[in-house]
Amino acid sequence: MAVFTELSFHEVTSFFRALGLAAPRSLRGITGGIENTNYFVDTDDEAYVLTLFERLTSEHLPFYLHFMKHLAVRGMPVPDPVADARGVILHMLKERPAVVVNRLPGASETEPTAAHCRSVGEFLARLHVAGSEYQRQQANPRGLQWWNEVAKVLGGRLPAGPRSLLSTELVFQNELALSSSYRQLPTGPIHADLFRDNVLFERGRLSGVIDFYFAGCDTFLFDIAVCLNDWCVDGLTRRANVERAAAFLDAYESVRPLTSSEHKLLPAMQRAAAFRFWLSRLWDVHLPRQAALLKPHDPGDFERILLMLRGEFA
The missing domain is CATH 3.30.200.20 (Phosphorylase Kinase; domain 1)
Incomplete structure (x- = not known):
């Protein structure tokens, strides 16, 4: 903003x-x-x-x-x-x-508890259910096609380690998208950017969700993975917080139970979500735009999360 x-x-x-x-x-x-x-x-x-x-x-x-x-x-x-x-x-x-x-009331919560994550999980499931009745169609603007396009531009600007990570993860995500399990995932309109700074709380209750300008039609599981990678990780370590993740998923499934394919592919989709935001943050760092007020995000956070999800970061 x-x-x-x-x-x-x-x-x-x-x-x-x-x-x-x-x-x-x-x-x-x-x-x-x-x-x-x-x-x-x-x-x-x-x-x-x-x-x-x-x-x-x-x-x-x-x-x-x-x-x-x-x-x-x-x-x-x-x-x-x-x-x-x-x-x-x-x-x-x-x-x-x-x-x-x-303007919605409340403020974002930078240090969420399990209760906050429970509220976000319930809201996201309600969004997916309500969105199933929405008739307009538009692909996720930062989905797989965008990843492939951006990777071509960023590859030559990165040092060897990140460049290798970008290349191998892109192969994995392209293969995942062609799998039969992926094609069975439920789809519809998703928020696609439901980070802590896009959710407002007032007196402990979820009071608003903002910034829908990355929304599009994609798998519901991608939306879930975005949330898990932000709401359910701890501080500087970016390691998964099991209590918060359980609270988020339990609340989500109380409204819309996950399918067997969604349970199976959740780890892979968390990698997809981490990859998407690592790419976009790399783009903003290496190809910045001028603005009167601008604070680009550090891509290192999602590089670390992606490496951990791949089992490559101790």
């Missing part, structure tokens, strides 16, 4: 007026992510988040925005895009696609 496009108070005020919203009384750029421009905007009526999309085009955005709306109208604690007088939820501001959503 970096700031790539600077907005003036006057520009935001005019934009809000066109949407029929109350005039802003404060405007603040948000740091923390790396894909879009985000601002907190407070009015006398409500608090909002204004997002300008720097990479995503108007062609792809309806999937994300209508997925959020689909979940919001079913009572799930997700951002609800603001529509204009014609019912349109995707807008333009400063020659970029833009959306305004309500």
Whole structure:
């Protein structure tokens, strides 16, 4: 949630007026992510988040925005895009696609307990069940095809050790995707980026899930693996926390039980999830973009997790 496009108070005020919203009384750029421009905007009526999309085009955005709306109208604690007088939820501001959503209460939890993981597991299963009724289709934008494309660019920029890891893991993931067990995995719309900083808690209760702009149709198991690799690992060691993982999976299965194929392939999909985020963080380090507020993540975290999942890190 970096700031790539600077907005003036006057520009935001005019934009809000066109949407029929109350005039802003404060405007603040948000740091923390790396894909879009985000601002907190407070009015006398409500608090909002204004997002300008720097990479995503108007062609792809309806999937994300209508997925959020689909979940919001079913009572799930997700951002609800603001529509204009014609019912349109995707807008333009400063020659970029833009959306305004309500700001959800709470704050992210950087040191989650088993109780936090239980809440996230239940939410994710509810998302998968509700998403099964969502009609729009769009492939995971950071799925296997993207991994193969990015690996070609990154390979020559890495030292021998990471380059070998990238090459061998890519072979493993391509072979996995062709297996009969993989083809049996249940699929549908997934969040695909449900990290600790994208979940909000208020007084110990899950109060919101944000940042749906990596969502797409993929295996539900990939979504589960992303969560296990972030929510259910310990501090600097990045080793699995068995108690938190059990709490997450038990809560998930209380809503949507896993299939036999999902149980079988969970370790392999955790490798897939670690590989995906290692690649994206390598990309942001080696091919950075300019932004007024930008904090790229350390790829070393997911390199370590991937090596441990492969049994190559003591």
